[in-house]
Amino acid sequence: MGSASLLLGHAHPDVVSAVTEQAAKGSFFADCHPLEVEWAGLIQELIPSAERVRFVGSGTEATMLAIRIARAYSGKNKILRFEGHYHGWHEFVDLGMKAPYDRPSSLGILPGTVAATVVAPPDAQRVAEILEQDSDIGTIICEVSGANYGSVPLPFGLLGELRRLADAHNAVLIFDEVITGFRWSPGGLQARDNIIPDLTSMAKIVTGGMPGGAVGGREEFMALLDPTHEFRGRKPGVTHKGTFNGNPLVAATGAAALKQVKTGEPNRLADAAAERLRSGMRKVIEEHQVAGAVYGEASTFHVYLGEGAENGSVEDLGAEKIRGIAPEILYAMRNGLRQRGVDLMSHMSGVTSMAHSDADIDQTLEAFEDTLREMISEQLVGRA
Numbered sequence: 001m002g003s004a005s006l007l008l009g010h011a012h013p014d015v016v017s018a019v020t021e022q023a024a025k026g027s028f029f030a031d032c033h034p035l036e037v038e039w040a041g042l043i044q045e046l047i048p049s050a051e052r053v054r055f056v057g058s059g060t061e062a063t064m065l066a067i068r069i070a071r072a073y074s075g076k077n078k079i080l081r082f083e084g085h086y087h088g089w090h091e092f093v094d095l096g097m098k099a100p101y102d103r104p105s106s107l108g109i110l111p112g113t114v115a116a117t118v119v120a121p122p123d124a125q126r127v128a129e130i131l132e133q134d135s136d137i138g139t140i141i142c143e144v145s146g147a148n149y150g151s152v153p154l155p156f157g158l159l160g161e162l163r164r165l166a167d168a169h170n171a172v173l174i175f176d177e178v179i180t181g182f183r184w185s186p187g188g189l190q191a192r193d194n195i196i197p198d199l200t201s202m203a204k205i206v207t208g209g210m211p212g213g214a215v216g217g218r219e220e221f222m223a224l225l226d227p228t229h230e231f232r233g234r235k236p237g238v239t240h241k242g243t244f245n246g247n248p249l250v251a252a253t254g255a256a257a258l259k260q261v262k263t264g265e266p267n268r269l270a271d272a273a274a275e276r277l278r279s280g281m282r283k284v285i286e287e288h289q290v291a292g293a294v295y296g297e298a299s300t301f302h303v304y305l306g307e308g309a310e311n312g313s314v315e316d317l318g319a320e321k322i323r324g325i326a327p328e329i330l331y332a333m334r335n336g337l338r339q340r341g342v343d344l345m346s347h348m349s350g351v352t353s354m355a356h357s358d359a360d361i362d363q364t365l366e367a368f369e370d371t372l373r374e375m376i377s378e379q380l381v382g383r384a
C-alpha cells in the first residue's frame with residue numbers, strides 16, 4: 001500500500017493517465033504550472049485549515065517547513081511533541097521519535113536541537129503543566145491518529161484540548177496529517193472532528209502516490225512565505241525553496257487522486273474493506289481464544305497480541321505495553337503472513353485501499369488464521 005500513500009490502490013487509471021499525459025508534455029519547467037494551482041485548489045477545498053498551500057518534497061519536508069513557520073510566527077524556539085509520534089527523519093523531530101525519549105534516536109543531532117524539543121506523553125494535564133512552566137514553547141505538533149497511524153490511540157478529547165492550550169499559550173498548533181489526511185475522511189481528521197489546526201503537514205495520498213508533500217495553513221501563518229509580506233522586518237519572514245516542489249508530474253497525479261477523493265468513494269470503499277478485515281481478525285482471535293485485540297480507525301488496522309486488552313480495546317493499556325510486544329511475536333506474524341502471500345505495512349498493522357476486494361480480504365484472513373495457528377502451536381501467543 002505504498003506506505004499508506006495508495007488510498008486508490010496501485011495504478012489507478014486516472015493516476016496512470018495523469019502521469020503519462022504530463023510526462024509526454026514535459027516533466028519539469030522550474031516555474032509555476034497550471035496543474036500546481038489546480039492541485040492546491042483541491043487541497044483548499046478538502047482540508048479546512050488549508051487557506052493557503054505550499055508544496056514540498058516529502059512528508060519530512062512538510063513537518064520541517066511547518067515547524068519553521070511556527071517558530072518564526074511565535075518567535076519562540078521550543079517545540080512540544082509527543083512520545084513515539086513520527087514526523088519524518090529530520091533534526092527538529094528526532095528527539096521523542098522512539099524510547100528512551102530523553103535521548104536522540106540518531107547520532108549527529110545537535111545538542112541545541114535536543115534542548116529545543118520537549119517530549120510529552122499524550123496527556124492533556126501534563127501538556128498544560130509543561131506549557132505553564134515553559135513559556136518558550138511556541139509550537140505543538142502531533143500525529144493526530146496517535147503514534148504510528150494510531151497503533152497507540154490518543155485519549156479521547158486530547159486534540160480539542162491541544163487546540164485550546166495552544167491558543168491559551170500563544171503556540172502554533174500543527175496537525176501532522178501525513179497519514180490521516182484524505183484517509184480519516186476526504187478532509188482528514190480535522191474535517192471529520194472539526195478541530196482546526198493552524199498548520200497541517202500532508203504527504204502520501206496528497207500526491208496520488210508520487211514523491212512529494214504539502215503544507216496547508218491559515219492565511220496569517222502562510223503569509224510568512226509571501227515575499228511581498230513583511231514580518232518582523234523581513235520579506236519573506238520564512239525562506240523556503242526546493243527544486244522539485246510541486247513539479248508537474250506530481251501535481252498531475254495529486255490532482256487526479258484528489259478529484260477521486262473528493263467524491264468520498266475511495267474512503268467509503270477502503271473503510272468498508274478495513275472494517276471487514278478488522279471484524280474478521282477479531283473473530284479469528286476470539287475463536288482461537290488468543291489474548292489480544294484488533295482495532296484501528298478508517299482504513300487502518302492494528303493487531304495487539306497480549307494480555308490486558310479490555311473488551312477488545314487497547315485504550316487503557318498505555319504505549320509501553322502496546323509497543324512491548326516481544327520481537328519474536330512480531331516477526332512470527334509478519335513472516336507467517338508473508339509466506340502466505342500477505343505483506344503488511346508494519347509488523348502487525350496496515351492499511352486498505354479502495355481497490356481491495358472481498359476476495360483479497362478473505363485471503364488475508366485465511367493467512368492470518370493459519371499464521372496464528374502456527375504461533376499457537378509454537379506457544380508464542382497466550383490464551384485469553
Ligand SMILES: Cc1ncc(COP(=O)(O)O)c(C=O)c1O
Pocket residue numbers: 003058059060061063086087088089143176177178179203204213
Ligand atoms: C505522520 C507522518 N509524518 C511524517 C512522515 C514522513 O513522511 P516522508 O516519509 O514522506 O518523509 C511520515 C511517514 O511515514 C508519517 O507517517
